[in-house]
Amino acid sequence: MTQPHAAKPIQPREQLDFQLDSGVPRFWNGGDPYKTRFFDAMSLTFPIGERYFISSVRAYRDQITDPQLLEEVKHFTRQEAQHGMVHTQFNTLLEKQGLNVGWTQTFLDRKFKWQLKYWPKAFNLSYTAAAEHLTALMCTTFMERADVIGDFDPRMRAIYAWHSIEEVEHKAVCYDVLTQVAKVGYFTRIAGLIYFSIEYPIGNWFMVNRLLKDDGFGFIKRMGMLLKGAWWLYKPGGVFLPALGYYLSYFKPGFHPWQHQEMGHYKAWLQVFERTGDPIAASEHCAELVAQGAAA
Numbered sequence: 001m002t003q004p005h006a007a008k009p010i011q012p013r014e015q016l017d018f019q020l021d022s023g024v025p026r027f028w029n030g031g032d033p034y035k036t037r038f039f040d041a042m043s044l045t046f047p048i049g050e051r052y053f054i055s056s057v058r059a060y061r062d063q064i065t066d067p068q069l070l071e072e073v074k075h076f077t078r079q080e081a082q083h084g085m086v087h088t089q090f091n092t093l094l095e096k097q098g099l100n101v102g103w104t105q106t107f108l109d110r111k112f113k114w115q116l117k118y119w120p121k122a123f124n125l126s127y128t129a130a131a132e133h134l135t136a137l138m139c140t141t142f143m144e145r146a147d148v149i150g151d152f153d154p155r156m157r158a159i160y161a162w163h164s165i166e167e168v169e170h171k172a173v174c175y176d177v178l179t180q181v182a183k184v185g186y187f188t189r190i191a192g193l194i195y196f197s198i199e200y201p202i203g204n205w206f207m208v209n210r211l212l213k214d215d216g217f218g219f220i221k222r223m224g225m226l227l228k229g230a231w232w233l234y235k236p237g238g239v240f241l242p243a244l245g246y247y248l249s250y251f252k253p254g255f256h257p258w259q260h261q262e263m264g265h266y267k268a269w270l271q272v273f274e275r276t277g278d279p280i281a282a283s284e285h286c287a288e289l290v291a292q293g294a295a296a
Contacts, residue, residue, distance in 0.1 A: 010169045012078035016162065016279050018155050020089055026097055026215075030151025033215060034208065034229040039160070040094060041207035044104045046087040049131070050080040052112035056128040057174055059121040060181045069176055076173040079166045086159060099214045104207060122184050126192030129174040133250050133257065134196065136171035139164030140263045141243040146294035148239060149287060154280055161283035165269055172257040186253060193250050265289050 029036040054077050064070045095101040115124055142148045143164045149157055178184055205226065212222045233239045249255055265286040273282035 010072055010075035010079065010173070011166075012075055012082060013162070013166070013273075013279075014078075014082055016082075016086070018086065018089075018159050018279060020093060020155060022155075024090075024093055024153055024155055028153035028156050032151070033212060033217070034225040035151075035232070037208045037211040037215075038204070038229060038233075039156070040099075040211060041204050043087045043090055044094075044101065044207060045108060045203075047084040047091065048105060048108040048112055050084040052116065052124075053128045053131065053174065054080050055116055056121070056124040057177055060125065060177050063181050064177065066180070069173075069180065072170065072173050073177065076170040079170055083163055083166070086163075090156075090159065094211075099211055103210075122178075122182050122188060123192060125174065125178050125182055126184055126188050127196055128192075129178045129189070130193035130196040130250070131200075132167070132171055132174045133193065134200070134247070135167050136257065136260070137243050137246045139167045140260065141246065142239070143286070144264050144290060144293075146287075146290050150291060150294075152287075154284060157287060158280040158283035161269060161286060162279045164263060165266060168262045168266060175257050190251060197247075 025031075027033050027036045029039060057073055057076065061070070061073060064073065091101050091105075115127070119127075143161055149160070152160070178189065208229070209222055209226060212225060217225065231238070234241060246260060249259065268289055269282045269286050272285045273279060276282070
């Protein structure tokens with residue numbers, strides 16, 4: 001069966017101004033150290049992780065014969081490159097706050113180079129497609145919840161909203177290359193998801209702990225924060241559990257990412273951004289709509 005192409009145009013957006021030069025509060029997520037560092041730990045993975053994703057897809061570029069898929073890969077690459085650049089800029093601010101950013105980048109660089117060298121290229125792509133599925137899950141659900149994004153600093157909300165918009169636009173590209181070009185079987189596809197689903201939360205937990213240590217919190221205080229944070233993430237009605245169905249859909253034979261709709265306020269963000277060219281204004285408009293929906 002022929003898989004559908006992108007349901008939304010993949011639009012690389014470059015040279016955006018998130019006003020990071022004016023500085024961002026240390027604990028920009030409602031003053032909460034854990035919730036701030038949870039997202040900061042994600043930001044630390046993006047520059048090198050995005051390069052790895054691009055490399056995983058490029059390994060199959062010469063085998064792509066579908067002109068539309070080839071064009072989508074090109075735009076995917078441009079979007080991911082921009083994400084890496086913006087998060088590098090923000091990660092530099094974290095370093096200026098006294099956080100040890102360098103060790104994470106060294107570790108991740110070695111990790112992903114090792115994977116590209118020693119893993120079969122089909123499994124690198126399976127891992128990448130799984131990461132894109134979980135990223136789309138977070139983008140689609142996080143950005144529609146006032147209890148998750150309501151306390152963000154506007155500049156950080158703008159970064160994550162823009163990143164989410166583009167992740168949703170290209171969420172099927174890696175999957176289409178995986179299934180149509182690499183032609184991997186079901187078990188290789190699922191193995192990538194299982195591996196990533198175990199590895200990523202452990203890595204995030206480790207990085208958050210290190211960031212909180214750099215903030216000056218002692219061991220007992222950090223353990224309390226991490227336990228409270230785990231409850232915030234995984235409790236009934238918490239950050240992740242309401243999205244369980246989205247996650248599990250990947251296990252269905254015949255799954256395709258465009259079986260899920262884009263995030264609810266995608267069009268609202270796009271309309272404001274196309275009118276103003278301002279990602280912060282577009283993000284704030286969506287945040288107002290999310291807040292109104294929560295209050296209704």
